[in-house]
Ligand code: B12
Ligand code: SF4
């Protein structure tokens with residue numbers, strides 16, 4: 635293929651991504667991400683993903699050619715999710731990324747269809763998408779950084795200029811050589827700022843910004859009951875799925891947080907329908923209406939949602955949850971009963 639054709643083809647791909655509602659698009663090479671595996675092995679807490687093994691999922695994700703046979707270029711797509719009006723009532727319990735329904739969206743959702751439409755367009759141009767729709771495939775932030783779309787923050791987040799860190803990535807490996815860009819990674823934080831580290835409710839980040847994933851709220855949320863770290867549970871507050879504290883505290887996000895927002899009618903409905911009590915007794919109908927649409931990413935066992943509701947109630951300091959917790963302690967499964975009893979004890983004797 636002639637260079638000029640590659641340029642034109644790449645421009646078409648980029649234009650289509652913007653037309654479909656992605657806020658940024660870039661293309662980079664499938665070369666290994668330098669420094670990523672060393673960083674993983676250096677950090678505390680990534681042993682949960684078996685990172686000592688060079689063939690482990692996270693490490694392979696930094697070697698696109700090995701992970702995705704036939705890949706010739708990687709397209710990085712960015713969805714901006716900071717300009718949505720997230721109801722305050724929901725933000726007490728859920729992270730924005732999940733409320734936006736944009737992270738690894740299933741194919742039968744609006745966000746999933748956006749990705750499918752993009753892949754269909756690529757196919758029409760003779761470019762075959764090698765994207766895995768259901769699992770972590772490549773290291774999103776490092777690919778976006780190499781494509782020149784983002785800089786890093788000390789809080790580990792990738793920031794895309796005025797969109798701040800409220801962005802979600804879709805990383806699409808393809809079997810055609812497109813016009814690739816290669817940029818050096820850069821952290822764009824003031825040297826003396828530590829606001830994100832101080833804001834983290836669980837102390838998950840060290841001073842140099844390295845994160846211990848086992849202390850991050852989300853990890854605790856998706857881990858089954860018997861493996862949840864009790865020391866972290868006391869600190870997660872009423873969060874049942876995700877946390878935004880280290881992004882909300884960041885001055886690099888101040889303009890996004892302060893900007894005008896667009897309402898999301900589903901989230902407005904959810905704000906009226908969601909409650910910790912209903913999640914504690916989550917049945918199939920409630921799961922379909924209120925849980926799965928915003929918490930589809932990690933948790934398949936409904937009991938984990940029930941446990942998370944019990945933990946949040948126990949941390950709330952609100953004794954009006956006691957009757958519901960007593961009922962769960964009497965009627966729930968062993969795992970739910972255990973967390974309901976712990977929550978009751980906390981509410982009855984907060985000392
Ligand atoms: C594993 C994972 C987690 C783990 C570990 C998170 C972590 N920080 O490592 C857990 C479960 C804890 C988690 C939590 C969250 N996650 Co997560 N997670 C991932 C996943 C699958 C891989 C991340 C990874 O590779 N981590 C390993 C570390 C070593 O890699 P890294 O964070 O990219 O670190 C590199 C940079 O820090 C870089 N770097 C930073 N500064 C500098 C400076 C210089 C000079 C250089 C050279 C390099 C550099 O070097 C590191 C090594 O390359 C990605 C999706 C994906 N496929 O990539 C989503 C992803 C990172 N998660 C995301 C989100 C939103 C979250 C949560 C907010 C969810 C929530 N709580 O509600 C939190 C945020 C926690 C945080 N502060 O990072 C988004 C982040 C979007 C963004 N704007 O950055 C991603 C990208 C998903 C997506 N497709 O959009 N997550
Ligand atoms: S997402 Fe929450 S728990 Fe995780 S590092 Fe950020 S502030 Fe800490």
Ligand code: SF4
Nearest residue numbers: 787788823827830884
């Ligand atoms: S709070 Fe400060 S140190 Fe943390 S990411 Fe934002 S600017 Fe960087």
